[in-house]
Amino acid sequence: MKFKMAEKSLFAILLRSPWWISLAISLAIGLVARALLPPEYFLFGAMGGFPFLVIAVIAAWRQFSAPSTAHVEATLAQIGAMSWRDFSAALGQALGREGFEVRRLDSAAADFELLKAGRTVLLSGKRWKAARLGLEPFQALEAARRARDASSSICVTTGEVTANARQFAVAQQIRVIEGMELAQLLRPVLAAGKS
Structure with missing residues (x-):
């Protein structure tokens, strides 16, 4: 089970920011501790920067392992x-490959039923090429999720999601896989197909 962090928390924001920002905060805490605390308490004060150092390492790993913009666009x-x-x-x-048991559906709203760890997820991907994805496919997917009593749903697209559709997706907790996330999901399969 994945740990989900609030998107607006300080650590979530730092994970999305350049890695060196977290490193700078960690170093700043250490310098403040050195300047303001007696030598015997310096180590305790400097430890306050340790979580920011961990965030810097995680952010750096994510940023350096992420594909380039050109590679994402090509994919x-x-x-x-x-x-x-x-x-x-x-x-x-x-x-x-992500550990789901994948079942194809013959439905207008959802194309796959994904099973993993006792949870059922519906996935809609048939409109992946649509230049602009509006509210209707998300409403249909949510109705199908309720009808099948699935725990969640996913919509896959390479196009733009309208503001109304994105708000609906957030409110109904429909995960939208697009852009870099879609490229990273399919990259191993597409690379294996080329060889």
């Missing part, structure tokens, strides 16, 4: 050129 272009049959096969394979 998204490759995804956009795929037929539904090829895209759905690659998506199913990628989700299988």
Whole structure:
């Protein structure tokens, strides 16, 4: 089970920020502790910067292992050129690599039923090529989630999600996989297909 951090917490913000910001905060805490505390208490004061050092290491690892913008754009272009049959096969394979049992659905609202650790997730991906994704597919996906009593749902797209649709997705806790996240999900499968 993944630990979910509040998106607006200080640590979540720092994880999304350049790694050196967290390192600078950690060093600043150490310098303040050195300047203001007696030598016998310096170590205790400097330990206040340790969580920021950990955040700096995690952020650096994420940032250095993330694909370049050019690579993401190339992968998204490759995804956009795929037929539904090829895209759905690659998506199913990628989700299988993530530990999901993938079942295809014959539904207008959801294309896959994903099973993992006793949880059922519905996934909609048939409109992955749509330049702009509005409210309707998200409403249909939410209705299908309720009808099938699934625990959550996911929508996959390479296009733009309208503001109303994004607000609805947030309110209904529909996860939107797009951009870099979609490229990273499919990259191993697409790379294996080339070799």
